[in-house]
Amino acid sequence: MRFALAGNPNSGKTTLFNRLTGGAARVGNWPGVTVDKKEGICKYSAGAIAIVDLPGIYSLSPYTPEEVVARNYIIEENPELVINIVDATNLERNLYLSTQLLETETPLVIALNMIDAADSEGLKIDPQALSGELGVPVVPISALTGRGVADLIETACRSAAASRKASSVLEHSAMGGEFRQIVNLLAEKEVEHPVFHAVKLLEGDKLETDELKNRSGALSEEITRIKSAIKLDAELENDFAAAVADARYKYISGRVRRAVAGSRTADKLTASDKIDLVLTNKILGIPMFLFFMYIVFHLTFSNSFLWVEGLPSPGVWLQGLTEDFMSFLSAAALRLLTEREAAEWARGLLVDGVLAGIGAILSFLPQILMLFLFLSIMEDSGYMARAAFLMDKPLRRFGLSGKAFLPMLMGFGCSVPAMLGTRVLESEKERHLAIMLMPFFSCGAKLPIWAMFSAAIFPDSADLAVFAVYTGGIAVAAVTAVILNRTVWRGETTPFIMELPSYRMPGARSLLLHLWEKLKGFVVRASTVIAGATVVIWFLSNFNLSLSMVEANSAGSILGLLGGAVAPFFAPLGFAGAEDSWKAVVAVLTGLIAKEMVISTMGILYNPGIEGDALADENAGALLTGKLAEVFTPLSAASFMMFNLLSIPCMAAVAAANAELRGFKRLAGVIFLWLFTAWSVAFLIFNIGSFIGWR
Amino acid sequence: MEKTLAQFKPGEMGRVSKVTGEGVIKRRLFDMGITPGTEIYLRKTAPLGDPLELRVRGYGLSIRRTEALSVLMLPGETN
Numbered sequence: 188m189r190f191a192l193a194g195n196p197n198s199g200k201t202t203l204f205n206r207l208t209g210g211a212a213r214v215g216n217w218p219g220v221t222v223d224k225k226e227g228i229c230k231y232s233a234g235a236i237a238i239v240d241l242p243g244i245y246s247l248s249p250y251t252p253e254e255v256v257a258r259n260y261i262i263e264e265n266p267e268l269v270i271n272i273v274d275a276t277n278l279e280r281n282l283y284l285s286t287q288l289l290e291t292e293t294p295l296v297i298a299l300n301m302i303d304a305a306d307s308e309g310l311k312i313d314p315q316a317l318s319g320e321l322g323v324p325v326v327p328i329s330a331l332t333g334r335g336v337a338d339l340i341e342t343a344c345r346s347a348a349a350s351r352k353a354s355s356v357l358e359h360s361a362m363g364g365e366f367r368q369i370v371n372l373l374a375e376k377e378v379e380h381p382v383f384h385a386v387k388l389l390e391g392d393k394l395e396t397d398e399l400k401n402r403s404g405a406l407s408e409e410i411t412r413i414k415s416a417i418k419l420d421a422e423l424e425n426d427f428a429a430a431v432a433d434a435r436y437k438y439i440s441g442r443v444r445r446a447v448a449g450s451r452t453a454d455k456l457t458a459s460d461k462i463d464l465v466l467t468n469k470i471l472g473i474p475m476f477l478f479f480m481y482i483v484f485h486l487t488f489s490n491s492f493l494w495v496e497g498l499p500s501p502g503v504w505l506q507g508l509t510e511d512f513m514s515f516l517s518a519a520a521l522r523l524l525t526e527r528e529a530a531e532w533a534r535g536l537l538v539d540g541v542l543a544g545i546g547a548i549l550s551f552l553p554q555i556l557m558l559f560l561f562l563s564i565m566e567d568s569g570y571m572a573r574a575a576f577l578m579d580k581p582l583r584r585f586g587l588s589g590k591a592f593l594p595m596l597m598g599f600g601c602s603v604p605a606m607l608g609t610r611v612l613e614s615e616k617e618r619h620l621a622i623m624l625m626p627f628f629s630c631g632a633k634l635p636i637w638a639m640f641s642a643a644i645f646p647d648s649a650d651l652a653v654f655a656v657y658t659g660g661i662a663v664a665a666v667t668a669v670i671l672n673r674t675v676w677r678g679e680t681t682p683f684i685m686e687l688p689s690y691r692m693p694g695a696r697s698l699l700l701h702l703w704e705k706l707k708g709f710v711v712r713a714s715t716v717i718a719g720a721t722v723v724i725w726f727l728s729n730f731n732l733s734l735s736m737v738e739a740n741s742a743g744s745i746l747g748l749l750g751g752a753v754a755p756f757f758a759p760l761g762f763a764g765a766e767d768s769w770k771a772v773v774a775v776l777t778g779l780i781a782k783e784m785v786i787s788t789m790g791i792l793y794n795p796g797i798e799g800d801a802l803a804d805e806n807a808g809a810l811l812t813g814k815l816a817e818v819f820t821p822l823s824a825a826s827f828m829m830f831n832l833l834s835i836p837c838m839a840a841v842a843a844a845n846a847e848l849r850g851f852k853r854l855a856g857v858i859f860l861w862l863f864t865a866w867s868v869a870f871l872i873f874n875i876g877s878f879i880g881w882r
Numbered sequence: 883m884e885k886t887l888a889q890f891k892p893g894e895m896g897r898v899s900k901v902t903g904e905g906v907i908k909r910r911l912f913d914m915g916i917t918p919g920t921e922i923y924l925r926k927t928a929p930l931g932d933p934l935e936l937r938v939r940g941y942g943l944s945i946r947r948t949e950a951l952s953v954l955m956l957p958g959e960t961n
Contacts, residue, residue: 245914280940467926580930580932683949684911684943685943686914686943
């Protein structure tokens with residue numbers, strides 16, 4: 188058996204899904220859209236049921252991908268039953284979706300969630316009476332504690348066995364007569380779910396009317412004729428969709444109210460309202476939001492936790508642990524291979540290729556864990572909606588909502604978790620845009636480049652140079668966002684109509700499950716790209732064209748040759764003009780793989796034969812500083828830095844972008860935009876600078 | 883005196899008389915329960931003046947001023 192789970196956002200749907208399936212879910216995505224599809228198995232006394240979690244929606248009107256997905260699933264895939272979870276503290280709006288689900292023929296059970304919370308707010312809801320009004324079973328539950336869930340499953344199994352007659356609120360409305368005529372017409376033609384389709388046709392739903400026109404012109408005309416006889420109230424301005432919505436709410440507030448005794452007093456503040464007095468306060472709201480965001484950043488990326496010099500924050504500490512583990516593993520593997528007298532290439536492949544790849548994947552997990560811990564707390568507690576509320580105005584002109592703030596901020600730490608974090612954004616366009624802009628926020632791995640170059644080229648104003656890189660990146664992001672919104676996404680403003688749910692204590696179970704899902708998702712979706720790229724790069728940088736091993740990244744390596752070959756492309760940017768030009772180009776190329784490699788590569792190339800990594804070794808670092816001061820002018824250094832800042836951040840980020848964009852064309856577009864922006868900005872800096880006589 | 887919801891001050895309450903405007907936004911507003919006759923209380927505005935926080939049908943809803951422009955109101959009492 189297959190049951191679908193439908194309900195409004197914030198109704199406790201995810202909690203119930205976890206409760207029913209024990210948290211073991213298969214996460215995929217719905218065909219054609221980047222909406223997560225979750226499926227799990229509910230085991231109960233008499234067997235197992237597949238539970239499909241439909242996206243959280245307010246209505247079945249087909250305006251968002253989520254709504255289309257949910258509607259198509261129920262109408263076309265015919266699950267045995269739909270469990271409609273309804274928030275008892277917000278009954279009127281939640282039942283609006285229920286009135287639409289009732290119009291299908293699919294058996295339906297209503298799970299009345301948070302009945303205890305409604306109770307303590309003074310709302311006495313009678314499930315029996317509600318069931319009588321709606322004509323389907325209503326089971327009071329608490330998804331958080333699990334109360335009533337066993338009863339829900341039992342009721343659902345019983346209802347799935349029986350058939351159900353569709354019903355619509357329109358039967359009781361002023362246009363009831365005409366509505367029944369349309370239903371009968373469709374039923375004669377043996378259309379499945381005739382009531383549902385009749386309502387959609389009456390509403391003038393574009394998808395449905397077009398489809399009908401194609402199938403039967405005569406039927407379509409007949410229905411138009413019936414519709415023309417209906418006189419709507421003046422304030423509805425002949426808008427049938429509005430009339431139907433109005434009829435639904437009239438029905439709910441008229442009939443369903445009978446099942447509710449008592450009411451919330453309008454002027455009494457709930458606990459949630461009191462929290463909002465502070466958190467969305469006119470003066471305190473934004474400073475507190477920024478403070479929370481700083482705390483999150485601090486906990487994830489800081490090297491001086493609680494402002495104690497050298498004390499790692501939990502995120503950095505965890506990352507250190509994974510690094511220690513990986514270096515232990517590499518050392519052990521190397522020892523073993525040397526003992527067995529393995530060939531040099533085999534040692535290299537295993538240690539510098541495969542193990543380095545696994546290490547690269549693992550090293551991102553701690554920061555993904557930290558970011559998603561905070562994102563989930565914000566989401567589950569209801570604060571995320573407030574973040575959007577507070578930050579909507581400043582971010583709107585860039586085509587982003589306030590929810591984008593935290594993922595973007597995390598971009599200054601690491602693009603990989605930040606890109607995965609864009610999943611919290613509502614629209615596909617917004618996620619796409621946020622991912623595009625992410626590399627422009629200078630991440631932690633780029634900092635050594637800025638440090639090295641500012642020490643070498645701008646020794647008197649090193650702090651200013653680093654500051655300029657960060658603000659320059661933000662400026663480029665802002666300009667890019669504005670341009671994209673006026674060209675590619677012209678006229679595509681998503682309306683901002685957002686629920687501010689009551690604050691709730693996040694449940695530990697849900698948090699842990701969400702974190703587990705996210706980490707697993709990253710490993711599954713991104714690991715092949717990262718591990719594959721690491722092995723390929725190891726090969727390109729350690730072998731020459733006759734396939735014998737050379738010093739890593741040297742002129743003779745395939746990568747070195749590649750650097751020479753693409754140097755003309757970089758020539759207009761100023762840092763690839765001189766005879767040694769290919770060295771800077773190879774450094775840039777390795778930077779596309781991982782920004783940590785830029786300085787290490789430069790150390791090897793500019794000072795061959797020197798022991799030690801320029802990134803870690805003081806002596807090698809000092810030698811490179813001296814060399815860079817000779818090779819680069821301030822202007823070519825600025826151009827080089829901007830190119831590194833704005834281009835492809837690293838292979839792991841490409842893998843993360845791929846996991847979120849889920850489409851090769853979209854990924855290719857994003858990568859093109861990064862390279863294009865990096866090249867153009869570096870070109871402008873170098874050439875405008877040269878023109879006005881800078882060096 | 884009719885006015886739009888965008889002209890409401892925090893603390894003001896009123897009833898929806900009509901929702902104007904184009905398809906998607908209008909439909910969304912209806913879906914979220916802003917239908918003719920519904921009582922709306924403007925609780926506050928965001929610190930930067932936009933969006934608005936409303937109380938509709940017993941729950942909190944946030945919309946921008948541009949969307950509020952298409953909601954025509956019959957003002958009621960002020961809290």
